[in-house]
Amino acid sequence: MTGKTHTISELAQEFGVTTRTIRFYEEKGLVSPMRDGQKRLYSNSDRVRIKLILRGKRIGMTLQECVDFIDMYDPEHNNAEQLRSLIENVKRRRDSLLQQKRDIDDMLAGLDEVQGLCEESLASDKPRTTTPNPD
Amino acid sequence: MTGKTHTISELAQEFGVTTRTIRFYEEKGLVSPMRDGQKRLYSNSDRVRIKLILRGKRIGMTLQECVDFIDMYDPEHNNAEQLRSLIENVKRRRDSLLQQKRDIDDMLAGLDEVQGLCEESLASDKPRTTTPNPD
DNA sequence: ATTAACGTTTACGTTAACGTAAACTTACGC
DNA sequence: GCGTAAGTTTACGTTAACGTAAACGTTAAT
Numbered sequence: 001m002t003g004k005t006h007t008i009s010e011l012a013q014e015f016g017v018t019t020r021t022i023r024f025y026e027e028k029g030l031v032s033p034m035r036d037g038q039k040r041l042y043s044n045s046d047r048v049r050i051k052l053i054l055r056g057k058r059i060g061m062t063l064q065e066c067v068d069f070i071d072m073y074d075p076e077h078n079n080a081e082q083l084r085s086l087i088e089n090v091k092r093r094r095d096s097l098l099q100q101k102r103d104i105d106d107m108l109a110g111l112d113e114v115q116g117l118c119e120e121s122l123a124s125d126k127p128r129t130t131t132p133n134p135d
Numbered sequence: 136m137t138g139k140t141h142t143i144s145e146l147a148q149e150f151g152v153t154t155r156t157i158r159f160y161e162e163k164g165l166v167s168p169m170r171d172g173q174k175r176l177y178s179n180s181d182r183v184r185i186k187l188i189l190r191g192k193r194i195g196m197t198l199q200e201c202v203d204f205i206d207m208y209d210p211e212h213n214n215a216e217q218l219r220s221l222i223e224n225v226k227r228r229r230d231s232l233l234q235q236k237r238d239i240d241d242m243l244a245g246l247d248e249v250q251g252l253c254e255e256s257l258a259s260d261k262p263r264t265t266t267p268n269p270d
Numbered sequence: 271a272t273t274a275a276c277g278t279t280t281a282c283g284t285t286a287a288c289g290t291a292a293a294c295t296t297a298c299g300c
Numbered sequence: 301g302c303g304t305a306a307g308t309t310t311a312c313g314t315t316a317a318c319g320t321a322a323a324c325g326t327t328a329a330t
Contacts, residue, residue, distance in 0.1 A: 097246075
């Protein structure tokens with residue numbers, strides 16, 4: 001039941017970050033691995049937390065925002081007041097994420113355009129690029 | 136033809152940033168407004184550049200990445216070498232953007248789940264929230 | 271003429287998210 | 301016993317992206 005644990009360098013390698021980064025996250029209270037003596041031991045839930053953090057970072061969230069986001073999953077919401085505020089929070093997040101999707105779609109469209117122009121330009125400048133010259 | 140120009144505070148207001156931010160962008164070479172004596176005058180193309188920068192920032196790009204992105208639109212690509220490298224660049228960008236979209240969709244799914252649980256919890260705890268008690 | 275609203279430059283301060291280095295412990299293989 | 305590979309703590313350094321403040325010019329209204 002106590003599942004497999006991981007060393008810090010295992011996780012660092014898996015996620016393509018440095019051990020410093022992972023320790024820094026602990027320093028900031030984003031993860032709290034167990035210890036085997038001095039050494040940190042990461043459970044799978046620790047691993048998932050880090051994964052979620054890095055996912056958040058990829059879309060430009062700050063570490064604090066990542067935590068806020070992850071904490072939404074946690075059942076620390078007892079009363080109706082907290083639940084309502086959480087729902088509001090969720091809605092704001094959703095709006096922001098949807099805006100980000102729009103931004104991304106706009107940029108993707110821009111990229112398509114640029115690539116089209118590039119290839120067009122290449123084709124007209126050098127009509128026989130793949131077939132150098134059979135002569 | 137010389138279109139309407141804008142003052143710095145107009146743009147700041149329009150985009151919800153400070154004038155300091157806009158001047159900072161100039162300091163970094165991201166925009167180069169004209170001058171009317173001392174005062175900066177922003178053309179519509181300046182305006183668009185700032186808009187694109189802020190769009191980039193919303194999805195977590197650094198200012199440098201924003202510039203790199205915007206510069207893809209510019210016709211400074213003369214030879215085939217540059218064009219090919221630009222296309223590669225475009226492809227990398229696209230991959231990164233698509234990854235971001237996946238991340239966002241995952242997070243949106245998570246939000247749906249959380250919101251569902253919240254509302255469920257609210258409904259069961261307080262079945263008559265809108266109708267306090269007619270008794 | 272003064273004050274208020276805008277603009278300017280220059281410069282130091284701040285926060286986030288690590289990088290980098292030093293100095294040390296623990297475990298493993300030979 | 302000795303190196304070395306991975307771990308630890310502590311602490312100072314760094315970069316990006318502005319914030320904040322001082323000190324000053326310009327125009328418009330009162």
